[in-house]
Amino acid sequence: MLELELRAILRAADDIIAEGGRTLLSKILKGSKEQKLLELGLDQNPSYGFYSGLSLDQIMVKVDQMIDTGFLEVEMRGKLPMIVFSSRGWAVERERRAEEFLQEWDRWIENNIIPISMEYLKGRNRELVFLFLYKILCSGNQKYIPYLTQWENIDFKKVQAEIRKVIELLKQLDELENPEWERLKRERAKSLLIRTSDPIIMACQQCGTPFLFDETNPDYYTSEGLRFPERCSNCLEKV
Structure with a gap:
C-alpha cells in the first residue's frame, strides 16, 4: 500500500476512533452521502472521498490491509466492533495531525488572522500537542510566538511550561550558533517526543x-x- 493511501486511511479513521467500525470508515473514504455520516460532519474529514472511484467492497479490502499490517485494530465496545489505532498507526497519525496544526497556523499567519481562542488545543492528546510544539521549535521561526503566547494563557500547567520553554528558545535563536541550537533542540526532544502507551x-x-x-x-x-x-x-x- 502506498504511503499516501496509508496516511489517508489513518486520517479518516481519526474522527471515528472507538466510535465507528470498518463500514463507516470505508464510507468516509468512499465519500458517501449517507445522512448519518453527513449529520456527524464526517464529510469534513480531509480524507472524505479519497477512494471515490472504488467500490465499498474494494475500500473495505484496503481497510482490512491496514488491520492486517498492524496500523489499525478492531476492539469490541459492548457488542460492536470498533476501529482503534494501534501504537504504530497512532504514531503516524499523531505526526500527521501535528503537521496539520502547523500548516493551519501558517495559513492564519499568512492571512493576518488572529485566532479568537486557542481552546481547541486545550485538553488534546498530550503526545500530539507536544509533537506540535516540537515541530514549531524545529522550524526556528519566531512568527509563531504570538500564537504560542495566546495558547500558553489557556492550557494546563504542564503544557504551559513546555510552551514557555519553546518561546524562550525561539527568542534566543538569533544569539545561538548552529551547534548550540541543534543541541538545545535535541534536549527539548527528550520532553516533547513521547512514547505511545504500547511499544512499537x-x-x-x-x-x-x-x-x-x-x-x-x-x-x-x-x-x-x-x-x-x-x-x-x-x-x-x-x-
Missing part, C-alpha cells in the same frame, strides 16, 4: 529480528513525515 515492535528487513522503534529519536521525524527504520541497530552497525 518492528521486524528488521535484513535479518528479521524484532526490535523496538524509538519514537523519542528526533532523527525519525522528517519533513516528509515520520520515518520508520528498516533495520535493527545490529544490522545498521554492520553497514
Whole structure:
C-alpha cells in the first residue's frame, strides 16, 4: 500500500476512533452521502472521498490491509466492533495531525488572522500537542510566538511550561550558533517526543529480528513525515 493511501486511511479513521467500525470508515473514504455520516460532519474529514472511484467492497479490502499490517485494530465496545489505532498507526497519525496544526497556523499567519481562542488545543492528546510544539521549535521561526503566547494563557500547567520553554528558545535563536541550537533542540526532544502507551515492535528487513522503534529519536521525524527504520541497530552497525 502506498504511503499516501496509508496516511489517508489513518486520517479518516481519526474522527471515528472507538466510535465507528470498518463500514463507516470505508464510507468516509468512499465519500458517501449517507445522512448519518453527513449529520456527524464526517464529510469534513480531509480524507472524505479519497477512494471515490472504488467500490465499498474494494475500500473495505484496503481497510482490512491496514488491520492486517498492524496500523489499525478492531476492539469490541459492548457488542460492536470498533476501529482503534494501534501504537504504530497512532504514531503516524499523531505526526500527521501535528503537521496539520502547523500548516493551519501558517495559513492564519499568512492571512493576518488572529485566532479568537486557542481552546481547541486545550485538553488534546498530550503526545500530539507536544509533537506540535516540537515541530514549531524545529522550524526556528519566531512568527509563531504570538500564537504560542495566546495558547500558553489557556492550557494546563504542564503544557504551559513546555510552551514557555519553546518561546524562550525561539527568542534566543538569533544569539545561538548552529551547534548550540541543534543541541538545545535535541534536549527539548527528550520532553516533547513521547512514547505511545504500547511499544512499537518492528521486524528488521535484513535479518528479521524484532526490535523496538524509538519514537523519542528526533532523527525519525522528517519533513516528509515520520520515518520508520528498516533495520535493527545490529544490522545498521554492520553497514
